[in-house]
Amino acid sequence: MPVDAKQESEVEGMKRASDFLRGAIREELANELSHVSNESEQILKFHGIYAQDNRDVRRERSLNGEELDYIFMIRVVIPGGRMTPGQWLGLDRVSSSVADGTIRLTTRQAVQFHGVVKDGLRPLARTLDAELMASFGACGDVVRNVVSCPSLQVDDADERLAQVAARLSRAFRPTTQAHWEIFVNGEKAVSREVVTERPFYGDTYLPRKFKIAVAHPDDNCVDVLAQDVGLIPGEHPEAGVGFNLLVGGGLGRSYSLPTTFARLADPMTFVTYDELEEVVAAVITTYRELGDRSDRKRARMKYLVADGGYETFRKEVESRLGRELRAPLALPNHFDAADHLGWRELRDGTCQVGVRVSAGRVRDVEGASRLRSALRVIAQTIPVTFFITPQQDILISRIAAKDRGAVAEILASHGVRSSEELGVVERTALACPALPTCSQALTESERRLPELVDNIESALGQRKLGRRSLQLRMTGCPNGCARPAVAEVGIVGRTKSTYDVYVGGGPRGDRLATLYREKVPFAEIAEVLGPLFDRWEGEGHADEPFGDFVTRVGVA
Secondary structure, three states, X not given: OOOOHHHOOHHHHHHHOOOOOXXXXXXXXXXXXXXXOHHHHHHHHHHOEEEEEXXXXXXXXXXXXXXXOEEEEEEEEOHHHEEOHHHHHHHHHHHHHOOOOOEEEOOOOOXXXXXXXXXXXXHHHHHHHHOOOEOOOOOOOOEOOOEEOHHHHHOOOOHHHHOHHHHHHHHOOOOOOHHHHXXXXXXXXXXXXXXXXXXXXXXXXXXXOEOEEEOEOOEOOOOHHXXXXXXXXXXXXXOEEEEEEEEOOEOOOOOOOOOOOOEOOEEEEEEEOOOHHHHHHHHHHHHXXXXXXXXXXXXXXXXXXXXXXXXXXHHHHHHHHOOOOOOOOOOOOOOEOOOOOEEEEOOOOOEEEEEOOHHHEEOEOOOOOEHHHHHHHHHHHOOOEEEEOOOOOEEEEEEOHHHXXXXXXXXXXXXXXXXXXXXXXXXXXXXXXXXXXXXXXXXXOHHXXXXXXXXXXXXXXXXXXXXXXXXXXXXXOOOOOOOHHHOOEEEEEOOOOEEEEEEOOOOOOOOOOEEEEEEEEHHHHHHHHHHHHHHHHHHOOOOOOHHHHXXXXXXX
């Protein structure tokens, strides 16, 4: 049942009073303060903007009685992670002009800018708008950036499949014009265009964020079972081509609330292309009306599905849809997860190269890889298509055969390592940004990932496991932005100096990892995993993945 307004969380009241996401943002952008009010912080999230401060200097500034070093993170919506060279160059420019000089790629195929001060928010938004991009809807209680396997967008003959991420993004983007009035038109906006908000959003939008991903039928690089709505292309014997639609996945938890948990999605129905938006809208409407608006820690749709049961949720969706849903197809038998790294020829005669981006941070490192400069040169000189992958990497695609050598030379001359030079753990390791910017972080993640990778690769090398792949994901808190809950090894920040160690997930994304050890100091993580590596070496079957092994023998 819907929550009474008196029981709603404080954020619900802020949304209702915001005049469809306007609030007092315009006025606060014009004042001389370096930060914004709590109410504006909440509404800014819908605009893809998080208010933060530099936590590396927080204590020192507080002790000195100084104002905190207030900054903002801006997340850019990139449906399916697909960009033109012009769009990439636009992102590159604003990275230098208003951000910290890096471009952060996310596991949801979006882009983040860190270290932006308040005066830089409007210039950044206007640059994005000029390149047909925006941060609006990248955060907040709405449908977030729609994720899609890159292979669906370059290899499939069905153009509808290639465009499905963009199609869903358009269908579920809020219609309020608040973002363009405030950030793009700015003070020039003398009149307000009255636009009716989508009925499945209303004036309070959704209880929490909502995530959609489209997987390749043979490739689960998007972790489709970890989504509020997951879509897997297929063909129904009667309905024809379309999608298996899954509901109720999600990975985030809260240490302070034991009733929070990670959950994999349930297959709910098969939908055709023509039915897709209608059925997804019915799912979203069900969540909007029945989701928990009193406790934001339990407001995700996965709890609605889990608490009432999948069958009850399905019937609620059918009641709003006005018809029964057909049964889903069986899930794919051979689900795996490609990392999309290295060179590959495409069906149309062009080729592509996937480039590893450590922890998703595109930058130039003096004396090492100058990846940002390399990508700039490629975007300026060669007609290609860029994709951000769900592994935080960059895919340079649609390279004409005559340009392959030029792309390879640009990458090599800028010190960008090939996929063959990468370590087996390094190749797919993920991390969230965590400290010093994320307000939710309990401890380090991105900054400690290279050291952790080295430690674990060393441990594998000592045991004749040096060429076996191992999926590692690390986060600074249990919100799970790098998806550790479905990793072979998931490292999750627990306290300022310790981590919980999870094992037993895997590349297929169809199994949750299990807690193995709690509150492990960073320096001891590889040592704690050592006995499992010993058993994997001695008892594992040939080519048996680590996650499968520890699950089979009962460790996880």
